[in-house]
Every structure is written in structure tokens, then in C-alpha cells.
Amino acid sequence: MAQRIEVKGLDVYYGSFRAVADVSMVIEPRSVTALIGPSGCGKSTFLRTLNRMHEVVPGARVDGTVLVDGVDLYDPAVDPVAVRRQIGMVFQRPNPFPTMSIAENVLAGVRLNDRRISKADAADLVERSLRAANLWKEVKDRLDRPGASLSGGQQQRLCIARAIAVQPQVLLMDEPASALDPISTLAIEDLIAQLKDEYTIVIVTHNMQQAARVSDRTAFFNVAEAGEPGRLVEIDDTSVVFSTPRHKATEDYISGRFG
Amino acid sequence: MSAVAGRGAAQGVAGGATTTLRRTRRADLGGRAFRGLAVGSGALILAMLAAVAGFLLLEAAPALTASPAELAALSWMPDDGSLWRYVGPLAFGTVLAAVLALGLAVPVSVGIALFISHYAPRRLADVLGSLVDLLAAIPSVVYGLWGALWLAPRLQGPWAWLADHLGFVPLFAGPASTPPRVMATVGVVLAVMVLPIVTAVSREVFLATPRLHEEAALALGATRWEMVRMAVLPFGRSGVVSAAMLGLGRALGETMAVLMILGPGLTYSLALLQVGRHQTIAANVALQFPEANALGVSALIATGLVLFVITLAVNSAARWVVARRAVGGAR
Numbered sequence: 011m012a013q014r015i016e017v018k019g020l021d022v023y024y025g026s027f028r029a030v031a032d033v034s035m036v037i038e039p040r041s042v043t044a045l046i047g048p049s050g051c052g053k054s055t056f057l058r059t060l061n062r063m064h065e066v067v068p069g070a071r072v073d074g075t076v077l078v079d080g081v082d083l084y085d086p087a088v089d090p091v092a093v094r095r096q097i098g099m100v101f102q103r104p105n106p107f108p109t110m111s112i113a114e115n116v117l118a119g120v121r122l123n124d125r126r127i128s129k130a131d132a133a134d135l136v137e138r139s140l141r142a143a144n145l146w147k148e149v150k151d152r153l154d155r156p157g158a159s160l161s162g163g164q165q166q167r168l169c170i171a172r173a174i175a176v177q178p179q180v181l182l183m184d185e186p187a188s189a190l191d192p193i194s195t196l197a198i199e200d201l202i203a204q205l206k207d208e209y210t211i212v213i214v215t216h217n218m219q220q221a222a223r224v225s226d227r228t229a230f231f232n233v234a235e236a237g238e239p240g241r242l243v244e245i246d247d248t249s250v251v252f253s254t255p256r257h258k259a260t261e262d263y264i265s266g267r268f269g
Numbered sequence: 270m271s272a273v274a275g276r277g278a279a280q281g282v283a284g285g286a287t288t289t290l291r292r293t294r295r296a297d298l299g300g301r302a303f304r305g306l307a308v309g310s311g312a313l314i315l316a317m318l319a320a321v322a323g324f325l326l327l328e329a330a331p332a333l334t335a336s337p338a339e340l341a342a343l344s345w346m347p348d349d350g351s352l353w354r355y356v357g358p359l360a361f362g363t364v365l366a367a368v369l370a371l372g373l374a375v376p377v378s379v380g381i382a383l384f385i386s387h388y389a390p391r392r393l394a395d396v397l398g399s400l401v402d403l404l405a406a407i408p409s410v411v412y413g414l415w416g417a418l419w420l421a422p423r424l425q426g427p428w429a430w431l432a433d434h435l436g437f438v439p440l441f442a443g444p445a446s447t448p449p450r451v452m453a454t455v456g457v458v459l460a461v462m463v464l465p466i467v468t469a470v471s472r473e474v475f476l477a478t479p480r481l482h483e484e485a486a487l488a489l490g491a492t493r494w495e496m497v498r499m500a501v502l503p504f505g506r507s508g509v510v511s512a513a514m515l516g517l518g519r520a521l522g523e524t525m526a527v528l529m530i531l532g533p534g535l536t537y538s539l540a541l542l543q544v545g546r547h548q549t550i551a552a553n554v555a556l557q558f559p560e561a562n563a564l565g566v567s568a569l570i571a572t573g574l575v576l577f578v579i580t581l582a583v584n585s586a587a588r589w590v591v592a593r594r595a596v597g598g599a600r
Contacts, residue, residue, distance in 0.1 A: 063488060068391060095490030105481040109503035118499060119489035169485070176489065 013079040013179040013210055014039050015060065020074035021239075022055050022064060029055050031239035033074075035229060042202060042211045044221035044248065047231030048263065052240025053214050056231070057182050060212060061097035062090040078179065095123060098173035102185040104165035106157030106172070113153040115168055116140060119176040135175055143171035144201050163194020170201060174209070181205065183213040187220065199224050218264055222252050230260045322577065329571035331564060343565050345557060352568060356575050358535040362452070362547035363576065366527065367520040369456030369541070374464045375513050381464075382471035386478075387497055398472060404465035409519060413526030416458030421530055424449050424457065428542050439539045446544035450532035453541040455549075458526050463516030470515060474508030475501055507591040514587050521580055527552035550576040 015037040022030040030052035037043050045053040058064040059072050062083060076083040083093055098119075106115045116136045120127060127135070136153065140146040145167040149160070157168055166186060173181060183202075187195040202211060202224045215221050221228055229245035243257050255261045332340065337350030347354045381401070385394045425447060432443030445451075482500040491499055527549050533556070534545035554569045561569060 061488065063484065066484065066487060091490050091492050093490075094488055099488035101481065101484060101488070103481055105479075105485040107482060107485065107499060107503065109506075118486075122489060122491055122495055172485075172489070 015180065015210065015212075016075075016077040017060075018075045018077070020056070020059065020072060020076065022052070022059055023069075023071050023073070024067060025069040028239040030059075031241050033242045035242060035245050037210060037212060038227070039210045040206055040208070041226040042206050042213060042224050043227045043229060043245075044225035045212065045214045045229050045231060046216075046218060046221050046263070047240070047243075048233065049216075050236065050240070051231040051233040053229075053231045054184055055240070057184055057212060057214050060180070060182055061094050061099055063094065063099060065090060095119070095176060096178055097180040097182060098176065098178035100166070100169050100173055100181065100183045100186045103189050104162055104169050106160075106165050106168050108156065108158045110157060111154045112140075112149050112157050112160070112168060115157040116171050116175050118172055123176060139171040139175040140168075142174055142205070143167045144197060144204075145171055161194070163190045163197055166190060166194065166198060167201065170198075170205075174205070178209070180210045180212070183211065185214050185216060188216060195220070218252075222248060228252070230255070230257075230263060232259050232263070325570060325574040325577055329567055329574050332567035332571045335564060335567075339564060340568065343561075343568065346568070352571060355535070355568070356550075356572050358537055359548055359550045359553055359572055360575055360579060361537050362535075363521060363549040363551070364579065365452060365539075365547060366455050366459060366523075366549050367517055369452065370459030370463055370520040371513055371517055373456060373460035374467055374516060375509070377460075378464055378467035378471055378512070378516075379509060381468045382475055383497060383501070385468075385472050386475035387493065387501060401465055401468050401472065405469045407465070409462050409523055410525045412458065412462040413523070413529060416454075416461060416526055417529035420458060420461070421449055421454045424454050428453055432542050440541050442540040443542065445542040446532070449542075450530055450544050451542050452531065452547045455527055455530050455547075456541070458530060459520045459523055462523065462526065463519050466519065467512045467516040470512035471505065471509050474505040474512070477508075478504045510587050510591050514584055517583060518580065521576065521583075522551050523549075524551040524555045528555050 017033055017035050017037075020030065020033040021028055033056055045057060047053050055064060060076060060083075064070045064072070072084055074084075078097070082088070106112075107118060110118065113132075113136045116139050117127070117132055120132075120135060137146060137150075140149060145164060148164060149155075149168075152159075157165065160168060166189075170181075170186075187198045190198065199220065202213065205211060206226075213221075213224065225248045227245060228248040228251040230243045230251065231240050232243045233240040243259055244251065244255065246256070251260060252264055255264065332352060339350070340346050340352060341348060341350030345355075346352075381397075385397050385401070389397060425445075428445040428449050428451070431441045431453075432445040435441040436443045478501045482504060483496055486496040486499040531547065531549075531552065532544040533548035533553070535548060536546050538546040540546055550572045554573060557565065557569055
């Protein structure tokens with residue numbers, strides 16, 4: 011299920027503004043890759059190019075290639091809707107659909123793919139997805155309550171359950187714990203550690219301890235100054251980046267000297 | 270001596286505390302003024318509602334208390350002089366016209382609003398958006414004239430076709446009257462009239478859909494339409510009901526267009542294509558008012574009271590439906 015992502019010479023533009031320049035990296039399957047860097051360095055923008063969510067912004071476009079298991083996401087024959095069905099995403103702020111129940115939220119993506127799912131299959135899928143998101147025990151007695159009735163941390167795990175219910179190949183997370191309290195954050199981090207057995211995970215985080223805790227590989231992005239494009243400074247095993255980074259900027263950033 | 274001085278000092282300290290911590294008149298003035306204004310405005314709304322209701326009740330009283338014989342003397346009253354039998358068909362016609370107008374207008378409005386908010390390219394959306402706002406500001410009498418003089422004659426053909434081919438449906442029972450001074454025409458013109466306001470409000474509501482919800486749908490692999498269905502429509506539902514209520518108010522109270530188009534009649538008929546079957550309360554008041562005597566005016570105001578009650582009832586019902594369907598009131 012998990013797949014390898016290969017990015018080659020990727021530039022991202024918003025209109026005529028180049029937001030991210032010349033990113034190349036390989037993301038291995040069944041691993042967690044953390045993207046870190048100061049605000050405005052383009053890490054979130056880059057993350058969104060991995061499932062073409064940046065195209066939601068009018069005028070956004072990409073040069074270069076993103077290969078997922080050898081298929082170029084930006085091939086003209088590729089449908090962005092199909093891409094997003096295979097590459098799930100979890101956002102900074104939990105965003106369950108407010109008018110749907112907990113169970114309906116989990117099934118939302120599945121219903122898009124296959125409307126005629128039997129009741130038993132649906133119930134089974136809800137349970138499996140919520141179990142995988144470590145939420146089942148907390149909500150199993152109130153699956154028909156609105157998703158918005160949960161706490162922020164539970165909502166975020168509900169969003170993760172919703173994302174994995176469609177069994178994506180890759181899971182992208184854009185600062186998934188930055189709006190959560192420390193205990194909920196811990197729950198999300200534990201969950202990430204479990205999920206990497208099955209998925210390729212890419213996570214953007216502002217929290218360097220979090221990157222160090224959850225990720226196998228760490229990519230450091232930086233931006234020279236406002237108006238300049240963000241660039242990938244280095245990517246390596248997390249232990250290497252946090253102990254013996256190759257670049258001064260990385261060392262300064264992870265030791266808290268700027269950013 | 271020292272005791273006195275100490276007391277004076279203590280007083281001074283206490284005085285200082287009161288001058289810095291106690292509410293001062295000046296600082297409080299803005300707050301008071303605002304509160305007065307807000308409470309006053311709120312009370313004014315209630316007072317106006319009460320004044321209108323009071324006026325209607327008071328002026329309708331003579332007709333409400335008059336004997337059937339007195340009322341029967343009015344040329345346009347039913348022979349048995351029953352005010353209720355007079356108001357009934359009028360209320361029916363009023364509601365029928367409004368339902369028809371909303372039934373035609375709301376789906377189209379929602380479609381236009383969605384196109385502007387979620388499908389059209391930015392520039393086209395801006396142009397269309399301001400165009401709709403402009404149309405919403407045009408007084409209804411202008412639409413009424415256009416509908417009566419230009420649109421109505423052109424509906425002759427379609428109505429005849431409907432009567433020929435769908436005549437078995439009670440709504441389209443033939444023969445289609447010529448000229449088409451019928452309820453169906455009124456419904457279409459009223460729909461055109463309420464379309465802009467319903468569209469304008471719906472568009473604002475759809476534009477206010479949180480980006481987060483839209484992205485949640487898109488990230489799951491929703492197409493544009495699926496995103497609209499999952500995120501935009503559920504979020505905008507209550508707002509669309511409010512928009513429809515605004516349109517309903519316009520449709521229920523519309524006088525000129527109905528007066529100019531409809532060949533009136535007082536029945537409970539559903540035949541939209543036949544002339545002389547329906548009349549609305551507002552158009553009827555305008556029609557009969559100039560030649561009514563004191564009791565006649567009172568009877569007409571009684572019909573106005575019924576319109577007032579219908580409006581209140583429909584509005585309350587709509588609010589209740591929206592409140593009930595909002596999931597847990599959660600946002």
C-alpha cells in the first residue's frame with residue numbers, strides 16, 4: 011500500500027511569484043519524513059504539491075516532476091481528484107464536516123469512491139478506521155453524534171480516521187498537532203508511529219522535538235528573505251540532521267538560534 | 270493632632286482609590302449611550318410590530334364584529350356575508366402565488382449563487398456578483414411592468430403546450446386562457462422578481478463557507494460538485510432558508526405585478542392556466558380600496574390582518590425548521 015515518492019527539480023509558483031525553488035528528494039515508503047523550517051520557507055506549499063492541493067489556490071502551478079511509484083502526478087493525463095483519493099491529507103486545524111455524524115465523517119471519503127457500500131461493510135470500516143486512529147474506545151457508543159461534539163484532539167484523530175478509511179498510499183500531515191494540547195499531541199504522535207507500518211507519511215511541523223520524536227528522515231527548508239523562494243537545505247536521517255547537520259543554517263535553526 | 274492628620278491621610282488615600290477605581294461618569298457615558306441606543310432600537314422594533322398589529326386589529330374590528338347582513342351588502346362579498354369565506358380563497362391565492370414563485374426561483378437562485386461562488390472564474394464572478402446585487406436593488410414594480418407587458422404575452426405558447434401535453438396534471442388543467450392573465454404567469458413574474466434577492470443572499474452565504482471544510486472535502490478526492498455537496502450546501506442551508514424568506518416576503522406582499530397580470534376570481538382551484546380562478550390579498554386590497562365604503566375598508570384591512578398572520582406563521586415555521594435541523598447547534 012505504501013509507496014515511494016520521488017521529487018525532481020520541483021518549482022512552485024503562485025502567479026509569477028516563485029514560492030519554492032528546485033526541490034529534489036526521495037521519500038521512502040513506510041517511513042515518516044518531517045519537513046521543518048521557519049515560517050514562509052515553503053514547506054507547507056511543498057507538502058501540498060504532493061497531492062496537488064496547492065491547485066485550490068488560483069494561479070498556483072508547478073514545474074518539475076513528482077513520481078509516486080513511478081507515475082508522474084503532473085502528467086496531463088492524471089486527474090488531480092484521483093491523486094487526492096490516493097494521497098490523504100490531515101490539516102493543521104481539525105476539520106470534520108460539522109453536519110455529519112462521527113460515523114458519516116469516517117465514511118465521507120469512501121462514499122465518494124463507492125456509494126453502494128453495504129451497511130455491514132460500512133460499520134466494519136468505521137470500526138477499523140477509528141481503531142487505527144486510536145479513537146474507537148472513546149466514541150464507539152456515540153457514533154451517530156456530530157463530529158463537532160468531540161474535543162479538538164479527538165476531532166483531529168477523527169480526521170485521520172477519515173483520511174485512512176479510503177486506504178491511501180501516502181498520508182500528508184500539515185502541522186497536525188499545532189492546534190492541540192500536549193496530551194492530544196502525544197496521542198497523535200503515538201498514532202503516527204503506528205501508522206508508518208502501513209503508510210508513507212510526510213509531516214510538516216514547527217515543533218522540532220516533534221520532528222525528532224516521530225520522524226525517520228528530516229528535511230530542512232529555508233528562505234533567504236521575504237520575496238525569495240524557499241529552498242530545501244538538506245534532507246537526511248533525523249538522527250544525523252539533529253546531531254551533525256551538514257549546513258550551518260540547519261544547525262542554527264535546530265538549536266533555536268533563529269526561526 | 271497626629272490622629273487627626275492620620276485620619277485625614279487615610280481619607281486622602283481612600284479618596285484617591287475611589288477616584289481611580291470607581292466608575293467615572295465620563296468613561297461610562299459611551300457605554301450607557303450605546304446600551305440606550307441598542308435597547309431603544311430593539312424596543313422600537315417590538316413597538317412597531319405591536320403598532321402594526323394593533324392598527325390592523327383596531328381597523329378590522331368593525332368588519333370582524335359586523336353582522337353577515339351588513340357585510341353581504343358589500344358588492345364583492347359572498348352572498349352569505351361570511352368574512353371567512355371571503356378571505357379563504359384570497360389567502361389560498363396569496364400562498365399559491367408565493368409557493369409557485371419560490372418553487373421556481375429558489376433552485377435557480379441557488380444554482381446561480383453556486384456558479385458565482387464556486388464555479389465561475391474570479392473576474393466573471395465579480396461582474397456577475399455585482400450585477401445580481403444591482404438587480405436585487407431594482408424596485409419590484411419595474412419587474413412587474415416588464416412581466417405584465419413583455420413577458421406575459423410570450424408565455425401564451427408555453428402555457429398552451431403545457432395544457433395540451435400535461436393537462437392531466439391538475440395544475441396544468443386546460444384550456445389555457447388567452448391572454449394568459451393566469452396564476453402561472455404571476456408565478457413566473459414573481460419568481461423573476463425574487464430571484465435577485467435570493468441569489469444575492471445565497472451567494473454571500475456560500476462564499477462564507479469555511480475554507481477548512483472545502484479543503485477537507487477536496488483532500489478526500491471530492492470533485493467540485495461533491496465538494497459543494499459535502500461542505501458548501503450543508504453550511505449554507507440555514508442561510509438559503511433565510512434568503513428564501515426574504516423572497517417570500519416580497520412575493521407575498523407584491524401588489525402591482527399581480528394586479529396588472531391576474532384576471533381575478535375567488536376559488537380554491539389548482540388550475541394555474543385558467544383565468545378568473547385566483548386572487549391575492551395584496552392585489553385585492555389595491556383593487557377594491559378606491560371604491561370601498563367605511564365597512565368595505567374595514568373588511569379589506571381584515572384581509573390584511575390575515576396576510577400579516579400568514580407572514581408571521583411562515584417565518585416562524587421556517588426558523589423552527591432551520592433550528593431543528595442544525596446539528597447540535599455546533600459550528
